[in-house]
Amino acid sequence: MPFPEGVPSVPVRYSVTSPAGGGPGQGTLQLMPTVPAIRIPGADGVFTGGGTYQFIDGQLDNGSGEQVRLLPTNVDGANPAVWAWLGIESVNGAQPRHFYFAVDADAEEVDLGAVQQLAPDLTQYLAVPGESAYDAWLRAGNDGTEEEFLASLVGPPGDITAANDYTDEQLDQALAAEVARANAAYDPAGAAGAAQAAAIATASSDAAAKASTAQSNAVAAAATAAASLYLPKALLTVDAFMAQPGTKVFGHRGAGMVCPEHTEASYDYAIAHGIQAMELSVNVDSEGQLWCLHDLTLDRTTYSTGALNTYPSTGVAQRVLTNGRVLHGQGWTDQPMVPLRRMLDKYLGKVVLFVEPKGNDAVVPLQTLLSTSYPHAPASVIWKAHVGTSFTWPKNNGYRTWCYIDDASSDAVLDGKDAQVDYWGVSTSMSSARRQQIVARGKPVFSWPVYRRSQRAALEADGIVGLMSSDPVYVRGTTAQATASRWDQQVKESGGTPQTDYNENAALKFSDTDGWVSINRANGTYGLGRYCPIVSGAGGYRIQIDMKYDQINSGDLNVHGGLYLGKTSDDPYQFGTINPSDGYHLILRHNGVLRLYRHVTTQTGGISLGATDISTDAPVAGQPMTIQVDVTPTTIEARRLGNAAWTTGPIADTTNRGGYFGLTNGSISDVAARPFWRNLAITQL
Template identity: 35%
Template sequence: MTIPAGIKAVRVTGRFRRPDGTPYKGTISFLAPALIELVLALTVISGKATAELDENGEFSVLLVATDNPGMNPTGWVYTATLLLDDGTTRSWPVAFSATDTEVDVTKFMPADPAQINYVPVKGDRGDRGASILSGNGQPAPGTGADGDFWMELAANDRVLYGPKKNGTWPAAGVPLGGASGGLLEALNAAVTSHGQALAAHTGGSDPHGDRAWAATQFLPRAVVTPADLLSTTPFFVAHRGGGMEDDEHTLGAYRSAAAVPGIRAIEVSVNISADGVPVCLHDTTLDRTTNAVGSVGDWTYQALRHRVRTNGQALLGAGRSNQELPTLREVLDELGGKVVIFLEAKTPAAASVVQQMLTTHYPWLMPSLVWKAHYKAGTFAWARARNMTCWAYIDAATTDAELDAMSTAPDWWGVPHTMTDARIGQIVARNRPVICWEVHRRSDVTRLTSLGVRGMMCAQPKYVMRTGPLGAPGAPVDWPTMVKAPGDMGSVVYSPPRALHFDEDGSGGVRIDTLGGAVLIGSRSLSSYPASGYRIDFEMKYAAAPPALEHGGIAFGKAADDPYGFGTRNPSGGYHLAVRGNGEVQLLTHPAGDPAGTKIGFMTTAPPTAGTWMRFQIDLTPAQVTVRRLDGVPSEFSVADTSHRGGYVHLSNGSITSLTTQPHWRGLALPPL
């Protein structure tokens, strides 16, 4: 494997042979914890490295040293696992210091007695050992040998003589107990007394007075805390784990969000199965996000595990694989302390189970948790008593009187994105950090930050946190994968009908299955205008020939990523390229707030043919806009207009009145000029 520059690595080697000298076959792997952040190198590592034993039973692999400076967390180790062809399986923890350039792992791997073949070896007869003899009365001089003991078996007592020395027994013995008392009675009394003292000691809550100290030294501790989030404005929380980028509330979503530098918090929602297992799911029913229906509480955990899968393909693309529903314990065990977890129990029954689980199994994790609940939930007192940060989210219409009536004031407020700017300002003025949910667009981050909002709970954090397109400049979209990219979204989010849909004919085409629908292609849009402008390349076809005056096309040149709608008042201005059913290609300008738009240029081309791809090219230079149609007979026109020079692009169904004639697009690219 290749180790980035600036990261210290160790060459790990080893050789495995049988007792007869023949080499083993098999593999050895080194598994790192779920997520290791190398802050100084701006790098994140996870997963495992696996090496195969060669024909000599040897291996060599390059691994990141476990004591690199600036690691988060520190003090971690690999789990080494050896699998040999004779069925031998070994696992052990191992750390590698950056001071070593090469390490032979066989020199210090622990021995496994279970894997050793023991051979019995007959030795010489040993010397006679001492014996304890017994009988009535004192021992006779000829009884026993040197080193032996004699137990006198009297009716009411026991007397021990010995050891015999130089052929002679001691003249007097030691009374061990009986009617006259003795050592045995005293020993029994001492054992009873010590047993009582031991029971009192082990049953004490803190018998040594150092339990609190030991907890800070040996129990797991939170690495990232809510206070760390406030060191950056704005800070970002992955809403439902990033539910517009991955299947919401799945381990895949949580892992994907946590792996992105800058995302230090995730939101986790919890419901309870019929047999009381906390599982991660936003809704109390399975209908919206899975392939099943009904209440979560009507399904046992085993039924959920084996029969239920997410249905994210409808929202995120048919190329995705559906996921299992994780348990809360799986999430806490893997990610607890590595990111701040905004934890919400969705029902009172779930709240009770989650509280018990945290108290019993995760008291160390509470400093890294945010207890999230509706402001009327009534569970904040429990969380506050355990020093958890409390986040109360409110409704758009919640009044100041209702907030003032809360018996336990939260640490942070949560406001919905539907709340007016004026009301958000009033909540900010209550002098507690405010988080807005859910935030999907960069333009919303800019607006909310200006209002004083500190945190952004984002369903697409990978997109919102970036300032440019994904991939290399000008790279075409990856639509052939049939997996939605971060930043590609309809005007209504978490809505499969308004999402981008992928053609399943292998053409790499996409479509919008809603009349009047439009989709932002944020993954390839430019957040700033290049000095010499940029070009838009794309292909487009109609499923069937549309009526002469109906059209689909693209919107472009927008300076912000707010939603676009044809024939509506859009917050930011831009251009619209309309391809009509009669072949006329029109360029319209849409100033901010203007629903109609103004035609500023056009050309007459061949009418679209059903199912046939047309190729277009648009150059947006500092001085003009040039439009070309390159399939068939090439045509172009230019307009000296400089009204809009933004880089955000939307696909638009335009004025199409039937999905039987809906447009399809493919091959979109925005290379700088």
């Protein structure tokens, strides 16, 4: 926008790169001051500034061929004196990124991609004053200094001589006359006096009642004013979030399939990676303090046992630790329980929060806490609850509501809740047909728990607009995050897709040394979404990985484990079953036989590729072997390194070229004889 005369400005530039494969990014950058308006000395009116600008070929463009210019944040004499710019960047459909920054008046040009970003709570502001009385006096046609203006407000002097001639006797007479008049008007004796006294008493009582009402109204007004002062600093409200285009991704239990669920570490992980909404499940201890916890008891997620509402607050804070290492790897340190207040203080107003009391005894404490300490919560909190609970309080108090339903919930049940529901919730286990029926009711529908990209695709096809995801960073993405494993860290990676979520037996197991991993489950499999979809070179790609058996099944040397690959999606795979999508699987038997198979959705057994079994040396318990799979545009080949003859040779097959793969225990039902893997590497050919 053109700047008024006398208002300083600084040219700014900003370049962005597409997050998908590089190259110039496309999208918008919204720039706005963190205060409603700024008054500049010597300039008429107030300045608001900012706007929404396009990225053209990766460069910020103001639409008129001129460079974007911004008001400096350190103009001498500006009111307010302390404020900042807020930038909201939306590039190539990715989640918007928010950042605060200052602009120096002495700068010749500012690169917004290199500015020092400020903390979101930097800016406080004072109301911009209106026109001064002196300014109005001048505008009315007067002329003179401010001292002359002040002098004009003082009236002419009185007659000092007349005042000095007023004698003491005259003063006494005047006082006596005033006393007599007052006594006549307010004589307490007689009926008139009694009526006057009663009127005074009534007036006094009425005044006290009105004062009490005024005090209550003042307290309520102060709370509303406090909320209005806070909300302009909020990065995101529910309505603003829902107005964003595309599918919304929320953090389920923070990021419960990547970090210990409902811990501060889990919430921080989701928010640090740009997730703009997350779930806070709430339960209460024996003293009424609210904690972030999904279950009523501590048994599943901590080293403690029993109901949370039997523990004192100090005991929970000092003695209860989560056991996330069981599900997420022993590289994790034990995490403490997190009080709800800490998360509200940290994230309320900055992201959208789904808040749900899981136990009946937590409902009233949660309502009280939000009403008394967080009057601004309805703007950025969604009240989450099961269809069988009441939504009267949240709707009466201005909250948006998410009602999640059972797979068998009838239309009659939903009709009874419809008036108090803003968003419906359906599970990933619900049939596609039923999900579409819920969508057809006309309100936005969110689904849970989502931890596979294939789930996302199916839900979006049904019209679902929000995903409550336990691995939100992976589910939101579309590209591989790595090409080589770091299993030596002994922590679960984003994109790991076990056959069942939140299940200890299905989780990837980490060895204490040397970076080995395994699946401690009969016929278990584990998707490696972190490395998917594999990006092929012109000649294809290679998967290389070390593999070993710590125990050989001497009773049946035909049992096998290995890899599955070539799938177009991350849906679950299991040997010997009907699978949702086609692909390949490589097996290495306990007798050393190496084979490649193609699996299809119409039969349980694999289709052998190549003419014969490839006999390699029998595995030795505890000794590593290295296997490779090369996938070219026209062939597929598997080999075990160590002997040039240990290869299937290139097999002409172009059937499956999907980029999703994973680990499989194959036909092994005795977990003691399961395979172990390490040192995964993906290479372009």
